[in-house]
Amino acid sequence: MKPKVAFFDFSSCEGCQLQIANLEEEILDLIEIVDVVSFREVMKEHSDEYDIAVVEGSIMRPMDEHRLRKIRSRCKTLVALGACATIGGVNKIRNQWPVEEVKKEVYNDADLKDNKFFNVSQTKAVNEVVPVDYYIHGCPINRDEFKRVITSLALGKEPVIPNYPVCVECKKNENVCLFELGKFCLGPITRAGCGAICPSNGGACDGCRGILSKPDVECVMDLLKRYDLTYEEMKSRCVLYNTGVFNPKDGMTFVRRRKNE
Amino acid sequence: MSKNIDINVHHVTRVEGHGNIVLDLKKGKIKKLEWQISEAPRFFEAMLCGRKHDELRSITSRICGICSIGHSLASLKATEDALNVEISEQTNILRRLAINAENMQSHILHVGYLAFPDLLKLGSVFPLANSKNKDALLKVVKLHRLANFMSDLVCGRTTHPIRLILGGFTMIPTKKQLLELKKELKSGLETTLELAQFIKNKTDGFPDFKRETEYIGLSSKKEYAFYDGDINSTDTGIFKDYKNYNKFINEYFVPQSTALHAKHSRESYMVGALARFNLNSKQLSNAGKEVANLFNLRAINYNPFMNNIAQLAEYAHNIENSLELIDRLFDNKIKDEKSGDFKIKEGRGVGICEVPRGMLIHDYTLNSKGRCTKANCVIPTNQNHANIQKDMEKLVPEIIDNPKKDIELNLEMLVRAYDPCISCSTHYLDVKFV
Numbered sequence: 001m002k003p004k005v006a007f008f009d010f011s012s013c014e015g016c017q018l019q020i021a022n023l024e025e026e027i028l029d030l031i032e033i034v035d036v037v038s039f040r041e042v043m044k045e046h047s048d049e050y051d052i053a054v055v056e057g058s059i060m061r062p063m064d065e066h067r068l069r070k071i072r073s074r075c076k077t078l079v080a081l082g083a084c085a086t087i088g089g090v091n092k093i094r095n096q097w098p099v100e101e102v103k104k105e106v107y108n109d110a111d112l113k114d115n116k117f118f119n120v121s122q123t124k125a126v127n128e129v130v131p132v133d134y135y136i137h138g139c140p141i142n143r144d145e146f147k148r149v150i151t152s153l154a155l156g157k158e159p160v161i162p163n164y165p166v167c168v169e170c171k172k173n174e175n176v177c178l179f180e181l182g183k184f185c186l187g188p189i190t191r192a193g194c195g196a197i198c199p200s201n202g203g204a205c206d207g208c209r210g211i212l213s214k215p216d217v218e219c220v221m222d223l224l225k226r227y228d229l230t231y232e233e234m235k236s237r238c239v240l241y242n243t244g245v246f247n248p249k250d251g252m253t254f255v256r257r258r259k260n261e
Numbered sequence: 262m263s264k265n266i267d268i269n270v271h272h273v274t275r276v277e278g279h280g281n282i283v284l285d286l287k288k289g290k291i292k293k294l295e296w297q298i299s300e301a302p303r304f305f306e307a308m309l310c311g312r313k314h315d316e317l318r319s320i321t322s323r324i325c326g327i328c329s330i331g332h333s334l335a336s337l338k339a340t341e342d343a344l345n346v347e348i349s350e351q352t353n354i355l356r357r358l359a360i361n362a363e364n365m366q367s368h369i370l371h372v373g374y375l376a377f378p379d380l381l382k383l384g385s386v387f388p389l390a391n392s393k394n395k396d397a398l399l400k401v402v403k404l405h406r407l408a409n410f411m412s413d414l415v416c417g418r419t420t421h422p423i424r425l426i427l428g429g430f431t432m433i434p435t436k437k438q439l440l441e442l443k444k445e446l447k448s449g450l451e452t453t454l455e456l457a458q459f460i461k462n463k464t465d466g467f468p469d470f471k472r473e474t475e476y477i478g479l480s481s482k483k484e485y486a487f488y489d490g491d492i493n494s495t496d497t498g499i500f501k502d503y504k505n506y507n508k509f510i511n512e513y514f515v516p517q518s519t520a521l522h523a524k525h526s527r528e529s530y531m532v533g534a535l536a537r538f539n540l541n542s543k544q545l546s547n548a549g550k551e552v553a554n555l556f557n558l559r560a561i562n563y564n565p566f567m568n569n570i571a572q573l574a575e576y577a578h579n580i581e582n583s584l585e586l587i588d589r590l591f592d593n594k595i596k597d598e599k600s601g602d603f604k605i606k607e608g609r610g611v612g613i614c615e616v617p618r619g620m621l622i623h624d625y626t627l628n629s630k631g632r633c634t635k636a637n638c639v640i641p642t643n644q645n646h647a648n649i650q651k652d653m654e655k656l657v658p659e660i661i662d663n664p665k666k667d668i669e670l671n672l673e674m675l676v677r678a679y680d681p682c683i684s685c686s687t688h689y690l691d692v693k694f695v
Contacts, residue, residue, distance in 0.1 A: 011301045015326020015420040021370065022419055024406045028390055036387075042374055043385035060301040090323045093308040105307040115516060120302060140326065140420045201417030201424050202431025206319060240316065 003154055006038035006050035007081075008071055010057030010064055011091055011123075015140040016082030017041050017056055023143055030147065033154045048074060052153060056081040058091040059124040063116060072130040077153060080126045081146075083139035083241055087210045088125040090139070092243040095122045134159055139208035139241065142194050162192040165212060166205050170196035178204050179227050184237055188223060189215040207241045264289045266665050280681065282672050284657065294657060296650040296676070309636040314340050314605070314627055315427055321623065321638065322421045325682055327370065329421045330363035330412065331616030332623075334488065335638075338612025339623040340427055344631070346603040351596060352429045353488075354586050359415045359425065360487045360614065361579040361586075366408035366419065367617035368534070368572040371680045373401030373456075376569050379674050380464035394463070400456045404576070407449040411583070414438050428601030436595055439587050446587075450548055450580045457552045457573055466556070467566035467678070468671060472655045474563065474648055475527050476536035477510075479615050485537070485544035485578060487615045493540050495561060496526045504611050506622055510639060522647045523639070529647035532619025533679065534571035535562065549578030565652055566678045572617075605631035618642055618682050642682040649679055 009017060020027065021042065037047040053075035059065055072078055083089035094102045099120055126132050136149050152159040166187035170177075173196055178185040186207040187199060198205050224231060238245060266286035285293035305324055309317055318336040322329040334356055341348065348356075374386050381394065389398040409419040414434045416422030424431045434442070460466075479490030480499065492500040492509055500509045512521045524530065538545070538553070542560040545553065552574040553559070558567055609626045619641030626635040652675055660668055 011303055013323050013326040013329070015323075015329065018326045018370075018420055021374065021405075022409055024402050024409075031387070043387065044378070045384050060303075064301060090308065090320055091303060093312075093320070094304050097307070102304045102307040103302075105304070105310065117298075118302065139323065140418075197418060198423050203417070203423040203426075236313075240320065 002033060002035045003052055004037045004047070004050040005034045005052045005054060005150070006047070006071075006075070007036075007040070007054045008038075008056065008067075009040070010055065010068070010085070010126075011060045012057035012082065012084040012089075014041065014056065016084075016136075016138075019140050019143050019146065023147070026147065030150065034150060050075055052077045052079060052150075054079045054081050054150075055085050055126050058084040058088050059126060059129050060091070060120050061116075062119060062121070065124075065129050068126065068129050077133045078126075078130065079134045079136060079149065079153070080132045081136050082141050083137065083208045083210075085126045086132075086135045086137050087241060088123050088128075088243070089208070089241055091123040092125075092241075093239055095243050096239065135161060137161070137191060137209035138194055139206075142197075145193055163213060164192050165215075166190045166192045166194065166196050166199070166209075168192055169194070170199045172196075173200045175199050179223065184229060184233060186234075186237055188220055207238060211238070211242055211245050264661065266668070280676070282653070282676065284668075284672070286661075289661065291654075291657060294653055296646060296653060298646065305638060306636045309625070309633045312633050314344065314631040314633070317625060317633055317636075318425065318427070319421075324638065324640070326420050327367050327682065328363060328616045328618065328621075330359050330416060330425070331614060331621055332638075333422050333425045334360060335612045335614050335616070335621045335623040336625075337425060337427060338614065339610045339625045340612070340627075341601075341603075341610065342612055343608040343610025343625055343627050344427075344603045344606060345608075346428045346601045348428060348601055349598055351433075351590065351593065351598060352600075354590055354593075355415060355430060355433060356425070357488050358583055358586050359412070359422065360616075361583045362408055362411035362415060364487065364617050365576050365579045366405065366412060367680075368576045369401060369404045369408060371617075372569050372572050372576075373405065375680070376674075376677055377401070377460075379670070379677070380460065380466070397456065397459050397463075400452050400459070403452055404449055404456070407445055410445060411442060414442055426600060428603065429598060430600065433595065433597075436591070439590065439595075443584060443587055446580050446584055450577065453573070453577045453580065454548065454551065457555055457577075460573075461555050467564070467569060468674065469564065470566060470652075470656055470659070470675075471563045472565070472652055474651070475525060475530040476539040476561070477525060477530050477532050477644070478536045478540050478620050479613065480540050485541045485546075485549075485582070489614070492613070492620070494525060494530070495536075495539055503613055504609070506611065506613070506624075506639070510622075510644070512639065512643070521643050523644040524647055529651045530644065531565065531648045531679075532641050532644045533568055534575050534617070535565065535568040536619060537615060538562070538571040538574065545574060546578040546581035548581050549574045552577050565648075565675065568678045568680065572680070605629070609635075616641060618680055619644060640682070642679070645679050645681065649676060649681075 037050050053071050080086045084091055136146055149159040169192045170187055178199055183204045185204040187205040189211050190205050190207045191209040191212050281297040283293055283295045317340055318333050321336040322333045324332050378385055386398055389395055412419040417424040476495040479486040480493035481490035510523050510525055512523045515522050539560045556570045558570050607629045612623045621641055622639035624637040625633050628634050660671055
């Protein structure tokens with residue numbers, strides 16, 4: 001029997017689901033091995049019976065947490081799709097400030113009390129609400145990695161997610177190191193798997209696939225020194241996708257995101 | 262007719278976003294009819310505060326996966342306006358190619374994957390794969406792939422572009438790549454016209470409905486405006502003072518929506534492909550006009566369902582315009598340029614362009630260190646919310662005697678016609694008949 005797969009979206013730009021539509025004809029190959037029972041973005045049909053739930057987006061409100069718990073209780077395997085779901089992504093930038101301040105910035109003095117749509121908490125990644133079995137990282141996700149993970153799950157195999165830095169893939173692409181070009185790149189501490197797509201197109205890595213579970217701190221300190229960059233600058237860059245990842249008391253150590261790493 | 266309607270449909274699909282339609286009908290009278298936006302607010306304006314001038318594009322790109330190129334360009338234009346950055350002719354042309362690619366990608370996704378199934382009375386496009394209409398599906402897939410191929414080539418990625426930066430590009434396509442793109446575009450143009458013929462001949466088309474309203478978008482004397490132009494309205498004409506756009510557009514808060522609403526000279530207005538068509542149809546390319554004529558689409562057209570057709574006409578226009586742009590690049594000889602120089606300074610900048618769903622405005626204030634202290638983004642879908650509400654209020658009484666399934670489908674199709682944006686506004690569309 002083909003496993004039943006359902007797609008769900010929370011707070012995000014839905015660009016990761018779009019990457020699935022961007023598979024073009026290959027979607028038809030994928031539905032040979034899995035049964036898509038719910039995918040709001042492209043189909044009207046919906047079923048509450050599924051084996052694999054693929055969840056996109058960050059969790060912002062009690063009403064969203066409730067919905068996510070229901071999804072978790074119905075599926076055997078839960079896959080977090082894209083940076084908003086895997087690490088909170090850009091949605092966590094606002095976690096630097098209290099929620100009330102942020103609301104005022106956008107909605108001024110509008111009366112939001114008792115309005116459940118506006119009952120917002122700090123942004124959470126999916127695994128801060130329910131257990132997550134597998135992660136498809138990136139902002140947006142890499143289509144080939146998505147295919148690989150879903151195919152592995154359909155065949156009952158463990159998907160392999162890289163846990164080495166983007167630099168490995170960047171070197172393989174024979175790029176000139178962006179630090180040499182005067183840019184600040186988070187490649188040395190960021191999980192690979194994207195094929196170093198940003199550096200290969202002349203853009204610095206923003207860390208969208210999350211910080212490695214054990215980044216080489218010594219190497220990073222050496223880099224900062226060699227290119228005359230500051231730790232503060234690095235922290236500021238990390239805010240984009242990895243707000244809260246630095247341990248504020250401990251200087252150059254990273255807060256571990258997941259127990260199993 | 263005295264009629265009560267009590268339907269509760271969850272998770273209505275093929276719309277980008279979390280929104281609800283609430284209709285409460287008692288004894289044939291509308292007690293409540295509301296277009297609600299329940300999307301969790303994402304506070305992008307707050308997220309930009311304190312960020313560096315060269316990070317703003319990359320953050321605001323993440324407002325929307327579908328129109329990330331449009332957000333990137335509006336963002337760059339705003340930052341460049343604040344810092345007085347000049348861009349080269351080549352950058353100007355390449356940015357226009359980027360905006361065309363995105364418009365094509367978004368329009369074909371909407372017309373082909375999201376709206377098309379309604380015309381064929383299907384739940385999604387998947388059943389087409391094993392039907393006599395498979396050929397039509399393959400045309401849609403081909404046109405979608407073409408648009409993505411073009412985005413990849415110009416921007417380095419289809420979603421969340423990498424190569425677009427302040428003052429220019431990090432990398433540009435080669436002549437060989439552009440020649441291949443030209444070939445694909447020419448073939449795509451034929452396919453677009455074939456798809457238009459198919460929709461014309463094999464479906465009943467879109468509902469006949471009309472409501473007079475105001476249409477707002479950019480207009481330019483030089484071209485059918487996307488990347489650049491002046492704010493224009495079918496009611497009041499050109500408004501040149503772009504930095505004071507908030508004197509023209511009034512954004513306001515409504516309790517049933519996490520998205521702000523907007524109005525200008527009337528209680529609502531529409532932006533998007535139909536608005537652009539109504540303002541600038543004379544400047545459409547020949548193929549664009551051919552598609553419009555095929556469906557008798559003429560300015561001013563007051564049927565919001567015709568937005569679908571205006572999108573298809575724009576797709577054809579974008580192809581022809583891109584072919585011209587590529588030739589201009591060849592005429593000028595493609596150069597490896599450095600991106601525009603600038604000095605960090607204090608100031609405010611406003612960037613406006615037309616993205617698939619309509620006019621998009623980014624407005625940033627930077628401090629002397631080049632960090633953002635205030636940001637405002639006026640999103641196309643938010644500008645359409647009030648118009649959707651007003652359309653519903655006119656549409657429901659006209660179809661009130663129809664079976665409830667039909668009322669439901671018509672309301673869904675109306676919302677779908679506006680192509681509301683996945684993350685700029687909504688995530689889920691619940692049609693609730695209380």
